[in-house]
Every structure is written in C-alpha cells, then in structure tokens.
Amino acid sequence: MHHGNTMKKDTILERMSEVIRDVLDNDAITLTRQTTADDIEEWDSLAHITIIVAIEKEFNVKFNLSDIKPLRNIGEFEDLIVLKTGIKG
C-alpha cells in the first residue's frame, strides 16, 4: 500500500507506466525517463490525449495545454506530475 506523502518518484514512474500500458493495451512497454512518444509505436495523437486524461484521473490533477506542450519525454512528464501533485520525491 502506498501513502500519499511518502511516495517516491520511482513509484510515480511505475504508476505512469501502468496507466500507459493500460491505454496502449501493451504489457510489454517499459518506460524510462528518457522515453519519448516516438519510441513507442502505439503512441499516436489519439493515444496521446487518452493517456493524458488517464494520467489526470490517476493522479487527480488537471493539466493545461501549456503544461503539456513543452514536454519532451517521460522524465519531464514525471516532473510535471510531481509539480502538480506536490508529491515530494
């Protein structure tokens, strides 16, 4: 079981991976901080928004376009989640 304030970054990454694997329907996907959307075959623009919505649900946050646009890889996405949720790493 995880408790809110003691969640570590890796766990966030794990939770993100879970969400993405679920959306893209592919359990073989592994994510690192350097992974980009281009690295994953199923990640098209429809998947992209679905992932964002799913992440929003999972972490109970709301993103703006200006948050999302500059993101270049999973690592930056993770940092954004940390920022938004206030969860310390």
Place this chain on the structure above:
Amino acid sequence: MTFNSFAYFIFLPIVFLLFQAVADRYRWLVLLIASYVFYGFLLQPSLLAILAFVTAFSFLAGKRIDCAGTAKKRKQLLLLSVFVNLAILVYCKYLVFLAENLNLLIGAFSPGVSIPEPEPMVSIALSFFIFQAVSYLADIYFGITGSEPHPGHFALHMSFFPKLLQGPIERAQGLLPQIRQPYRFNYDDVRQGLLLFAWGLFLKVVVADRLALFVDPVYNNVEAYTGVPLIIATYAYAFQIYFDFAGYTNMALGSAKLFGFNLTQNFRSPYLATSCADFWRRWHISFSRWILDYIFQPLQMKWRNLGKNGTAAALLVTFLLSGVWHGASWNFVIWGLLHGIFLATSTYYRPYRKKLHKKLGLKNSRWMAIWQVFITFNLVSFTYIFFRASSIEDAGHIIANICNVYSNYTAIKTIGINEFITKDILIGNRKIVPITLLLMLSIIWVVYKHRDESLFTKPVWFRWACYYSLFIIIVVLQISTKSGFIYLQF
C-alpha cells in the same frame, strides 16, 4: 518574382555574391533587404506594408508575452496578438468571400438589400507568414521558445525570401538559431543547394506543367466531358499538384541551402501514405504540423473528456479550418471538411481495425500495405475534385459523371482522347524518337536516386553529365505556357 522566372535567375546569384562579399555581421541585412526586394517585385506595396507591420507587431508582442508577470496576462496578450494577426489575414483574404455570402444570406430574407462588396485584394504569402507569426507568439506563450531579442533577425525569420511566398512555415526554434549562427562558406552546401534547385525546377516546368496539359482542358470545361477523361484528369491533377508544390519546395530549400540554411522538409512521399492520417504526416508537413500544434491539440485538450468524440470533433474543426486557409471559396471548405470526415471516422474504427489486422496476421502484410496505399490515394484524389474544380457546380458535375461508363466513349472520340494522346502532350511540340525519351527518363531516374548527398560521391564526369543532362532536359522539355505555382494562390 517566382522561382521559375528569369528575374530570379539573375536575382539569386547577385544576392549570393553580395552575401559572400559582406562582413558576417551584416549578412542578415543583405538577406533581409533581398527578401523585401523579392517581395517588392510583385508590385504590391500594400503587401510589403503588411509584412512589415505583422513583423514589427509580432516582435513587440512576443517581447511583451515573454516579460508578462502573470499567466493570465500572458494568455490575454497571446489572444490579443493572435487575434490581430488573424484579423489582418481575414480582412485581406476573406472579406470578399464573407461579404458575398453575407449578401446571399441577406438577399434570401430581404431581397434588394446588400452590403457593398469590397475589391478583392492580392494576398500572396499572407497566409504563410501570418501563420508563422502566430506560431512564434504561441511558442513563446507555451514556453517552447523565448522571444527573439534581435529585431533584424526576427524580420529575416519572417521574410526570408526562399520561404516567403509558399512556405515552408518555419518554427522559431528551427530558423532563428540558424540566422544567429555565424556563416561559413561551405562548398557542399552550395552544390547541394544548386542541385536541389535544379531538381525542383525540373519537377515544376517539365513534369507538373506537362500534367497540367491533361488537367486543364478538362477542368476548365467540365461540361464537355464524362467518364474516363474525368478520372484521368483527376489523377493527373493529384500528381500535378504534388510535383508543382514539391518542385517549389525543392527550389525553396535549394535557394536557402545556398546561404547555409536548412528549411523544413515539406514532403515525404505523400502518395505512399497508408491512411489519411499518414497522408497528412507526409504532405505539406510544415502546414499540417502547424494545424496539429495550434488548432488540433488545443481543441483536443479542451474536449478531452469527451473521449473519442472530442478527438473526432477536434479533427473536423481543424481540417475545416485547413480548407478555409487554402482559399476563400466553398470548394476548399468542402475539401477540408472531407479530410476532416475521413480522419474523424478513422478515430472510431482504427482501434478495431488494428485488432482485426493483428488477429488475421495482416499487420505486416505487403498486400495490406499496397491496398491501404491504393485506398488512401483514391480518397485523396477524390477530395482533389473539389480542390481543383472552378466551382461547386463543376465539382458536382464531375462526381455525377465520373462513373459514367457509357457516355465516355463518345466523349473520348470527339474531344477526350485528342487532348490526352495528342502527339504534343508527351514531348512538347516536337516528336522525339522513343530512344531519346528513354535516355532522358533514365537520366532523370539517376539524378533522382542520387539527389541527396550521394551524387557527390560519384566521379566528376558522372556528376557533370548529370548536371548538363538536367540542364538540357529543363531547357528542351519545359512547357512554355508560363504558369504560376499552384500554392501561390493560398
């Protein structure tokens, strides 16, 4: 001046020499002045004024957005500056269209009443550089780039003549760093640039203009044709517009390369696309990325809680606007709408199709790919009917008669086949022996295969043979009725 004119053949070397001769810190100024001179050749001072205004305005607005304190202020400034830019575009390009349609609407309710219709305005290049300005402002807002401190560099970024008239639409983070970089003469750049330019010229004056000979007689007089000629003309147009625009783009990229600039690739074998979505990743790439980043993504984000419906709606709106961008007429709107419909429907069935293909083991099937390419090409060609037809009525006539198997033979006998298979069509006004034709085709094939860097690894005699052949082919086989570039009107 257009790229395929004598004026440009004299203009370009002069600018090149000046560029080389001048000290590095003034090189941007040479290009900037050259760009305004280039634009000035159209003899439309209002266009120059608009370019200057949009440049100055966007430069200042960008600075303001960058310095703005609160997120709210940033957003307000963004919306305001984008609005001004788009308002200018709408005013110059769409006012007549809006007025006409407004009058139609008013006329339906109160006949005899109408608002005065304004004079149509020349709006060459406006759609391109205003979109580029909007991209700049939005990118600053999103934090993707900072505002450019150097006004001269920014002015060049906006007006750079290779991309001014028909794009590619450049992003700030793509072009501005190149402008900032000190220039060092690179022999290979010049070589590559010249080759690209020559290749683009070939595509335009030898191939595209030749295809126009098949297309124009039909599309300029649709009532006279039914059946097969309509099909041939439509397919021919699909290729004509590709070679025309790709030709222009090559000439643009080649011109820029002479000065050490790498502009964005606009095409990637578009007719090998396996779906409409794929098509837009390969066709007019700088434009489709623009509508993706600045129209589709914001809309999709806004409607994200509607799931697939949200995405489908975002696609519809995006491509509807894309149609509008291409021209102030209902034809283009329908063209855009059709693409929007194709893409929107694919959001619904694509996941199922993917699963189906996986199940049937078709995922990597060669035949599947060929079939998809075939379907996609036909869908796209169908939309070109609206793109090229001079009016809705014409488009309607074409669609109604395109499958008319019975009438076509009469049409071919009396008018059709003469236009298509006439001795003149293939080789201009002279009958050239098939062997010579074959020789030329093989030369073209060779140049095509090597038109990237690999040509320069070949021995001198081979290269020079290619250069001379290309030159001769362009001179001998060009179609002499001087036509403008298709995308110039957008």
Place this chain on the structure above:
Amino acid sequence: MRKLLIKITFFTIPILLTGIAIEAMLRKIPNDYKTKVQQYEKHAGDFEVLCLGESHAYSGFNPEYMQIRGFNGSHFAQTLNYDLEILKKYDHKLQKLRYLLLPISYASFTNSLENQWEIKNYFLYYNIKKIHNPKYYTEILSLPFDINIEKLLSYYISHTAAIMTDTNGYSTHYSNPNPDKNLVESGKKMAAVQTAKDYRNWDKNKEFLDEIIMRSKKRGVTVILFTPPAHNRYRMHLDSIQLNKTIRLAESFARQNRNVFYLNFLRDRSFHEDDFYDADHFSSAGAKKLTNKLSSFVENLEREPEN
C-alpha cells in the same frame, strides 16, 4: 569559394557558347521583318503611299493595285506604337511620301505589344531600341525552345524559311486558298481574342496616333484611316461598345485634322465570302477589291484642288 566560382564558370561557358551560336544562327534566318527593312533601305525614297498597321493591312493592301508607287509596311500584330516608331525611323528617307494608310480595326486602340514576343523583331531587325524587357533582346529567349529548334532545322536542314511577304510588302500567305476555311469558327475565335478586357491602352494608343498625324501634317502627308470590311461571321461577335468607341475616335481624328480622312468599310456590301481568307483576313481577291477602293479614293484626292 574560389573553387565554386571556377567550376561554375567552367560549367556555364559551354552553355553560353552554345547559346551564342544558336542565337547567331537564328538571327541569320531570313524573315519578313528583315525583308521589309531591306526594302525601306533601298526604295523608301520612292514610296508615295505607305500602308502600316496589322494583319488586316497585311492581308488587305496590295500595292500592285495602286496607281502610284506604294509599300505595305504592316506586320502581324503591329500596333500604333510600332507604326509610329517605323515612321520615325524612316522619316528622312520617305521623301516622296504623300499618303499614309492606317487600318483602324476593332482592337487598334485596345491592343498593346508590351511583353509579347513579337517585339523582339522590332528590336533586332528594325533596330528600334525602346524595349525594356531584356528577354526580347535575343531570339533565343523570346520564343519557346522547341519553336526555335524547329526554325533552325527547317532553315539549315530543309532550307526553307518562312518568308511571307512579296517585294511590295504584301503578304503572299493569303493569296493561297485556305484549306481550313471556316468562317463560323474563326469569326467567333478572333472576335473573342480581340475583345479587350479593359481600356488601359486606350489613351496611349490615342497619343501614338496623334503623333503620327502631327508628323504627317508637318511633312504634308495625308493620313487615310480606314476600317476594313468585316465578314458578318466576325462582325456579329464584336462587342458593340468597343467597336463604337473605336469608330467614334477615328471619326473625331478625321474631323479635327485637315490632313486626315476616315473610311469605314465595315459594312461594305461588295465584299463576299470569296474575298475572305478567314473571318478576319482577306484573300487575294479581297485584297484587290480593298486596294482598288483605297486607290480610287486617293485618285479623287489627287484630282481635287487643295482646300
């Protein structure tokens, strides 16, 4: 950089040399413009009547049927601008000139040769240098490549050159029967081509004619403007506004100048189908008829004492 310039020079030299050679060969080919220039140089001093203008005069005026020595100085598509330039050029040579004939047709005041390839002929062969587009300083750049090659091949290989003018300047082309004679089609087509979209050239052309008339007045030359007869099949497609404007202007020139006369043959009933090569040009029979009419008008003028 030096390497680049050297290579480019090496690349372009053969091209330039070939271009120059082709240009030289093209210029040597005999043509109607050269022929007429030669006639001016040799015989201008003998011309008593000169007819300028465009293809209506070219097909319609045969100096053979004039009682006095005449020359047809018209060319296809020649505009008032170039009529004037030719007069200016040979002013000093045309010592015996007493009559100047100018056709005033449907498009005379709306036409302009600016940016059309024909002006290269005036630049190269008449030496009229007032042309601004450098493309037209050369043969090779003025016409499409395949046409130029065709010209070279037919002259240097087949030894035929497209000379269409006789020693009097009258066109020989129209004296042969027309294999594709189709008055209905050609009438419609030609009227459409000559109907102006706007009148931007109107004032300029008016000025040119004005100057022609002034110069003629100074030299004591009588100017005879004439609107050639038109076949019904051509006439029915003409825009009446453009036509009437043109006729009114010609009439006003005649009214305001003592040395100018205007003859309107547009609806002349004596011209029949055999007199036309196509709806807008004359056959040799038609040229004979028209020239005879002009000739008798000139004779009447000769007989009347000066007013």
